[in-house]
Amino acid sequence: MRFVHDTLPQRVHFASGEAAESLTAEIASLGARRVMVIAGAGEREIAERVTSGLPVVHRHDDVVMHVPVEVAERARTAAAAHDADVLVSIGGGSTTGLAKAVALTTGLPIVAVPTTYAGSEATPVWGLTEGSAKTTGTDRKVLPRAIVYDASLTLSLPAALSAASGLNAVAHCVDSLWAPRADPINRALAAEGVRALRTGLPMVVKEPDALPGREQALYGAYLSALAFASAGSGLHHKICHVLGGMFNLPHAATHAVVLPYVLAFNGTAAPEAEERLAEAFGTPSAREGLARLRDQLDAPRALRDLGMPSGGIASAAEAVVAAAPADNPSPVTLPAITDLLRTAWEGAEPR
Incomplete structure (x- = not known):
């Protein structure tokens, strides 16, 4: 080590x-x-x-x-x-x-x-x-x-916005497992962050006026940010920064939509990270755990629903490829990122 x-x-x-x-x-x-x-x-x-x-x-x-x-x-x-x-x-x-x-x-x-x-x-x-x-x-x-x-x-943050904001925090955890400066400490922070968020966020949606779920979510969000601050910005965040700046999309909701597509893109090429995430989610696979959480939160599904124009996919893909970390687990090519963005724009099943 x-x-x-x-x-x-x-x-x-x-x-x-x-x-x-x-x-x-x-x-x-x-x-x-x-x-x-x-x-x-x-x-x-x-x-x-x-x-x-x-x-x-x-x-x-x-x-x-x-x-x-x-x-x-x-x-x-x-x-x-x-x-x-x-x-x-x-x-x-x-x-x-x-x-x-x-x-x-x-x-x-x-x-x-x-x-x-x-x-x-x-x-x-x-x-x-x-x-x-x-x-x-x-x-x-x-x-x-x-x-x-x-x-x-x-408490004044509506359940739907809490869900999107919380999934943004989950994205910090996921990206921290394969970001440029990922290490054992921020991986541990990320795993505990996912555990706290997948526990707290459904409680927030179910009982929005109760504090226990919001405390767990806030604790998880802090851990996720610590992990992200140490590990640096991975592919997921590069994508969301491009989309947010280029099309003025809502920040948290964009993260909530894009996350399952990046997890599907990188997961098979990063088996240790996938295994750690699955354990944190308490499910056989990380993709299954994230899908279950998104269903519980009724998360936003498609970039087109957030206002991204279909005509912007090509220019966004070029910008993402230019900004992507060199050591991303899966090769970042223009065809691959174009496909990822088009699938996320449609809200289709991640592949």
Whole structure:
């Protein structure tokens, strides 16, 4: 056994119903006095409630999916105008991503308060969209200093969106098993993440107002993000970044649709990963486990249902081949990726 594993410096507060107290303690430990709160309009009530005791100098609600460059510039300008010394992001991946865009150029620390299972809060990965192209990168400056996990803040997330967001987290786990920097530690994190998510997400759908399922899902999402942060971006995420930037597709739902096709594409060429996933799902095969979970969650099935045009398949396939990791388990060729995308666009059985 021989590997190099990078552990990220970050504090995690995990307690249902204690977001305000945890956030206050974290801001105090940073010595911050001028807080800029980033939260979309949909999270306004939650944001005001959990930050009511903080020295807030600006509340920024200009949040857009995939973080367009012009949106990032407006947030950076606001941070400078209000002389903010810390960013508090409250929301899903788009909100965390906007805070990261500000931190990337300013160096301001972030305290993240997730309300979905996106996982961006636990990674040093940033992403910006300009035109139809999404650019991603990795920088320690954008890694939140701390995360405040409070499952009660996810209660307002509808079951359907919880399912899509949770499957995005499952995708982090799956991709981490064969991503460029996969190692035994992030494989272990990914396996436990899958176990927690396949346990918690059906509970969320069945009892959306109960906390136990949401706590399991949030715990699994954190583990999935840790695994992804260490292992790097595999084929699945390269595909979804291309599709999201090129066609402005909803982030979580795109991951939920694409995942079974990538698993079918790579699974037979990565038998150890497939076996580990099957064990985590508690099923004879990983594909069977994922299919069962998707059925329980009534997951989205086809890219065309998300708004992707059929005429975009060819250009997307070319972009995916150009961005794909060189050491993907199955050879990434233009015909193979074109077939994968067409099948996912149709929502046909993965092959």
